Amino acid sequence: MSGTISMINNKRLLETFVELLKIESPSKREKQIVSYVSKKLKNLGAEVYMDDCGKEFGGDAGNIVATYKPKNPSGSIPIFLGAHLDTVKLNGSIVPIIKDGKIVNEDKNCILGGDNKVAVAAIIEALNTIKEKNISTGNIYIIFTVSEEIGLLGAKHLNLDLVSANYGFVFDSGGDVGTIVNKAPYQNSIYSQFIGKAAHAGVEPEKGINSIKAASIAISNVKVGRIDKETTCNVGKIEGGVATNIVPERTKVEAEVRSIRLDKLNKVTKLIVENFELAAKGYKAKFEYKIKREYDGFEILENEIPVIMAKNAIKNLGLKHKVVSSGGGSDINIFNSNGKRAVNLSAGMENVHTSNEYVKINQLEKLAELIVEICKLKIN
Numbered sequence: 250m251s252g253t254i255s256m257i258n259n260k261r262l263l264e265t266f267v268e269l270l271k272i273e274s275p276s277k278r279e280k281q282i283v284s285y286v287s288k289k290l291k292n293l294g295a296e297v298y299m300d301d302c303g304k305e306f307g308g309d310a311g312n313i314v315a316t317y318k319p320k321n322p323s324g325s326i327p328i329f330l331g332a333h334l335d336t337v338k339l340n341g342s343i344v345p346i347i348k349d350g351k352i353v354n355e356d357k358n359c360i361l362g363g364d365n366k367v368a369v370a371a372i373i374e375a376l377n378t379i380k381e382k383n384i385s386t387g388n389i390y391i392i393f394t395v396s397e398e399i400g401l402l403g404a405k406h407l408n409l410d411l412v413s414a415n416y417g418f419v420f421d422s423g424g425d426v427g428t429i430v431n432k433a434p435y436q437n438s439i440y441s442q443f444i445g446k447a448a449h450a451g452v453e454p455e456k457g458i459n460s461i462k463a464a465s466i467a468i469s470n471v472k473v474g475r476i477d478k479e480t481t482c483n484v485g486k487i488e489g490g491v492a493t494n495i496v497p498e499r500t501k502v503e504a505e506v507r508s509i510r511l512d513k514l515n516k517v518t519k520l521i522v523e524n525f526e527l528a529a530k531g532y533k534a535k536f537e538y539k540i541k542r543e544y545d546g547f548e549i550l551e552n553e554i555p556v557i558m559a560k561n562a563i564k565n566l567g568l569k570h571k572v573v574s575s576g577g578g579s580d581i582n583i584f585n586s587n588g589k590r591a592v593n594l595s596a597g598m599e600n601v602h603t604s605n606e607y608v609k610i611n612q613l614e615k616l617a618e619l620i621v622e623i624c625k626l627k628i629n
Contacts, residue, residue, distance in 0.1 A: 258378070270362050279309065298315070361608065390411075397579070433593070445458030447491075447495055450496050
């Protein structure tokens with residue numbers, strides 16, 4: 250069992266987490282939290298760089314990339330630690346309270362924002378501990394991104410040349426500390442439009458071509474949900490029509506396909522497009538579409554350094570580990586597709602993106618302990 254548990258300042262950790270939660274930071278509105286976190290990192294003696302990527306997509310702030318050089322260098326290889334600063338849209342206020350050993354939001358209609366501020370707080374506390382206890386580590390790079398929740402935008406605009414570490418860890422998976430996500434899917438988005446013909450719905454409907462009907466037929470011909478254990482498909486948005494007395498001329502349909510395997514991703518994407526085209530043709534409507542690769546998938550083998558490090562650190566805390574694949578995408582997809590080798594670790598978040606979201610205090614503490622353990626490992 251490691252001695253890390255006694256090193257962590259749990260009171261300071263909790264205070265930092267609560268302070269972060271109180272800072273509203275929905276995607277594209279992260280300026281205040283970026284300022285708060287950058288000051289924390291500078292006070293730790295880290296070299297802090299902030300880009301201006303928010304200008305590229307209408308945000309008010311950019312990513313943070315910081316370098317922490319320990320007072321007691323171990324000579325071990327550098328690593329990077331990652332988390333995102335934004336949350337999903339707020340439907341109320343965040344008023345964090347402690348109830349039954351959990352941090353919850355007193356406002357029952359709103360998220361807590363533990364996703365992903367639990368990791369931000371834990372990383373800051375881990376660095377505090379390393380500095381105060383003069384713990385021997387290699388150079389540590391910290392990546393805090395913006396606008397992750399709306400398409401990994403910060404990560405996509407990040408200059409990874411600033412991060413001189415090949416191996417890393419992102420803490421953006423739900424559940425108790427101990428899970429290692431070594432595999433995540435590719436994702437395609439399909440943006441399509443059915444074009445019919447407008448006409449007066451009560452006077453001369455025969456002259457019209459109902460684009461909503463054509464889209465409905467197309468959607469009904471496509472299997473959605475879980476296609477197999479590695480592949481999912483969803484039709485998530487449909488928008489069309491102007492008024493009930495007008496035969497709708499245009500209807501937009503947005504769908505997505507995810508798969509661990511690229512060949513399956515391409516196969517299901519092609520099948521959807523073909524079915525949509527066939528339905529449009531059968532209803533005498535026109536069909537237009539665009540396919541966008543949102544991110545690439547990745548797989549880190551269990552004998553690779555990030556998985557080995559994560560397993561050893563979890564074991565050092567006396568915890569059990571499990572290695573799993575995920576159906577979701579995160580910043581780590583972008584990092585891996587750009588030459589880094591990194592895994593996603595569970596951070597103690599529960600019911601994220603909902604008003605029932607919570608974080609157990611003991612998991613917050615374990616996460617900070619785990620990060621210190623990872624940083625302490627001697628890997629050459």
